[in-house]
Amino acid sequence: MFELRRLRLLHELSLRGTLAAVAEALSYSPSTVSQQLTQLEKEAGVPLFAADGRGVRLTDHGELLAAHAARALQLDEQARGELDALRPQSAPVRIAVMQSAAQSLVPPALALLAAREPDLAVYVSQVPPEEGLFELSTRRYDLVVAEQYPGHTREQRPGLTRVSLGRDPIRLAVPRGGRRSHLEQLADRAWVMEPVGTAARQWATQQCRAAGFEPDVRFEIADLTAHVGLIADGVAVGMLPELVRMPTPGAVELHDLPGAPSREIFVAMREFSTRPAILAVRDALRDAFSRRHA
CATH class of the missing domain: 3.40.190.290 (D-Maltodextrin-Binding Protein; domain 2)
Structure with missing residues (x-):
């Protein structure tokens, strides 16, 4: 049986490319990441990594298991969301927003949430859209507020979905x-x-x-x-x-x-993010934007 924590490390490596980047993102030491991935390779019974200069790259077996790891993480998130729906108090929601949204959209959205979900904790980070959308794939954030300009569409990342807030x-x-x-x-x-x-x-x-x-x-x-x-x-x-x-x-x-x-201003989230708290934050952002442009 594969350990989900190790599968997440493999998933992160497939996205970030280096052990050092995975370690920095997850606040682990590089040696810890290396040890855990080595153990995963033993559990798999096939070579998952090959030397590539000073770093490593995923083998065909590694790429295959990384794809399964992504699906396992999606199922884990879906299960947690359904369990969260039965709890009286939700886990915090973490969102990444660009500067203009942090200034003009987040405050009224939080005011709406204070009335609708007074016990819900929301953590907000101001980051560029390019970074926020990448980190959404890695599960650092639950929601990202981003934009795309006319004729300059954003990359459609697998496993993410978008809700347009408006123009x-x-x-x-x-x-x-x-x-x-x-x-x-x-x-x-x-x-x-x-x-x-x-x-x-x-x-x-x-x-x-x-x-x-x-x-x-x-x-x-x-x-x-x-x-x-x-x-x-x-x-x-x-x-x-x-x-x-x-x-x-x-x-x-x-x-x-x-x-x-x-x-276009939009909210991005993972496809299997079914937690009611995440959906409540998304709806508050949408309503705040609609009221501002009413």
Whole structure:
């Protein structure tokens, strides 16, 4: 009989690629991970790993057992969810959210939950969508609030499902009192954008190129409230989604972009996440978003 804890280590290795990454993610020592996987290999009776430089890779047997491990973990989660439904007090729910959702969506959702599920504990981590969706697959989080921009769909990860919350308009943001309100008029301005590699950066850059210029990105910052500050102080222009909280109302001018684009906000969860507490948090996020855009 395979031990579920060891199967999880194999599953993590199939996702993260190295023993060191598995150890760091699960707060184990690398030697502990190695020992447990060696024991799993003995239980399997076939080689699961092969040397690959300084690391290891999964053999065909390893890949096969990793796929079974993923299904075993799904069944474990489903069983725990059904048992949780019979308990008077639910286990905590852990969610990962991007910054704009942490600022504008999570507080009203938690207020709804306080009325609906007063005994439910929710732990919130602010992480980039790319990281959150990966860690959802590893079971670090139960729910992830993420986005996808027009023409830039997120990878569909096996075993995950999504519920769309709605559309979040994106607008051109310029200093108050400026006389330029169209994208093509800002080719000579300094820009603030999110870091290279993010969906937001890719999309914003494409908008500028479609308007006929390459943006002069002098400020590469993940914190969107910092974007607001730079724009309000007149040192940059940018593009901001509606969910971004404005520290001072009217600090910047917002103008429609060509085609009135919007990003889709969605909640992702694992397919077999049947715990009522997880579903309650998902529904509260959906209702909070609907009320904000009503």
